[in-house]
Amino acid sequence: MPELDPTAIGAIGLLIPAVVLMIVVLYLVPVPLWIAAWSSGAYVGLLTLVGMRLRRVPPSTIVTARISAVKAGLQGVSVNDLEAHYLAGGNVVRVVNALISADKANIEMPFKRAAAIDLAGRDVLEAVKMSVIPKVINTARIAAVAKDGIQLIAVSRVTVRTNIDRLVGGAGEETIIARVGEGMVSTIGSAATHKDVLENPDHISKNILSRGLDAGTAYEILSIDIADVDVGDNIGAKLQIDQANADKQIAQAKAEERRAMAVALEQEMRARVVEAEAEVPRAMAEAFRQGNLGIMDYYRMKNIQADSSMRESIADGSKNEPTPPGR
Structure with missing residues (x-):
């Protein structure tokens, strides 16, 4: 087996570290990105690109966003701002695209405001688009009752656009929909009859717009259009029936209460009568002992009782006797 030349061994020993070093350098120093930034007029230093690698920031994202901003003529968008926004968890590409769209639409939006909107969780690019092209929000079917008791079911379309100044901290679409629904219920409820609302549905939108419902929200209400009004149930009649x-x-409960009291009173009176009748023999015995009642008086009273019983029996028999036919 031929022996290797010591010179060749030394060359191989130097070549391997050189290749490894070149790979590391090419990874840390993205030369193609540096050339692309330099040729586009958005120069980014090599050391800055190396620092991005060390900070685990993708240089391609930052450089691409920087080139887009420079080519669009944006001023004040530095590499440090883009890198800081990325490290804060923001979407650098979306922010730059929003800045470009705002600049083309003559909407003043500095980078700090766009970054704050993005970090707040809102889609800053969509917000800029809504500032240029208003959005139509369809409300749900809102049911309200006029003063005459007739229910009306209305649907409205709310045209809004983004208010950039109030986008951070402002209420969203849900608040707009809730306020518009509240205004519709209030306007219909204040109408004298449901016919007034059907004849002039624009009164609803005018009344709602006059209240300034977009205060404190991230949107500006441009118009409110009543899309449909349907007649529902006669709620007033149902309430009267109920x-x-x-x-x-x-009333039935009170009548039943009075009947029960009358029955109880009748039973009480009967009990008193029975109690009084039970005292009669005792009183008669006492009268005999004191000499206030004689034997003849007693027999005379018995005859009267027997005569009364006979008369009652005859009267009951005549009532129950059937009437002969032909009479």
């Missing part, structure tokens, strides 16, 4: 049934049940 009230009448309730009054009827109350």
